[in-house]
Amino acid sequence: MNRRLFLYAGAAVAAMAAGGFAYREWGHPPPAEPGAADPVAALRALSLPDLEGKPHTLAQWQGRPMVVNFWATWCAPCVKEMPELQALQEKYAGIQFVGIGVDKVENMRQFLQKVPVSYPLLVMGPGAIDTLRTLGNPAGGLPFTLIFDANGGVNRKILGQIQFDDLDRTLSTLAAA
Numbered sequence: 187m188n189r190r191l192f193l194y195a196g197a198a199v200a201a202m203a204a205g206g207f208a209y210r211e212w213g214h215p216p217p218a219e220p221g222a223a224d225p226v227a228a229l230r231a232l233s234l235p236d237l238e239g240k241p242h243t244l245a246q247w248q249g250r251p252m253v254v255n256f257w258a259t260w261c262a263p264c265v266k267e268m269p270e271l272q273a274l275q276e277k278y279a280g281i282q283f284v285g286i287g288v289d290k291v292e293n294m295r296q297f298l299q300k301v302p303v304s305y306p307l308l309v310m311g312p313g314a315i316d317t318l319r320t321l322g323n324p325a326g327g328l329p330f331t332l333i334f335d336a337n338g339g340v341n342r343k344i345l346g347q348i349q350f351d352d353l354d355r356t357l358s359t360l361a362a363a
Contacts, residue, residue, distance in 0.1 A: 234308035254333075257331060259296070267347050272304065277357075281361060323343070
């Protein structure tokens with residue numbers, strides 16, 4: 187009887203360990219350790235240059251809702267959604283839009299000649315992929331969009347190309363708040 191109980195207890199421990207591994211590996215990060223840095227706060231505080239080299243932080247726009255879109259000129263869905271993001275930015279003047287390029291400054295400047303946007307574009311370069319992973323995008327895929335409320339909290343995360351009507355509904359709710 188004791189041997190059977192020992193085997194069942196061992197199987198239960200193994201199953202819990204495997205379940206915890208799967209939970210973390212398939213899109214659910216482990217709980218933050220006490221005192222661990224908040225990746226969203228770190229992103230807001232990070233100084234990134236614009237296309238002219240002037241440094242900016244996302245914190246400078248805190249106090250209003252914000253859409254932060256990670257993109258690259260070589261990413262077809264990113265390129266396709268840029269005119270839609272521009273249209274939403276024009277519709278919601280009270281919401282700050284910011285594009286963070288996972289690209290080179292020269293490529294981004296050339297892109298703007300073909301597809302102009304009026305919201306700020308900041309440059310993070312290829313190191314952004316690690317940042318995306320800490321923000322809940324385990325594959326580091328693009329495009330990746332974060333929607334912040336006026337208090338700086340994450341309202342939504344969108345992995346992949348935005349759906350105009352869906353994002354429009356989210357932004358209308360934030361604009362009315």
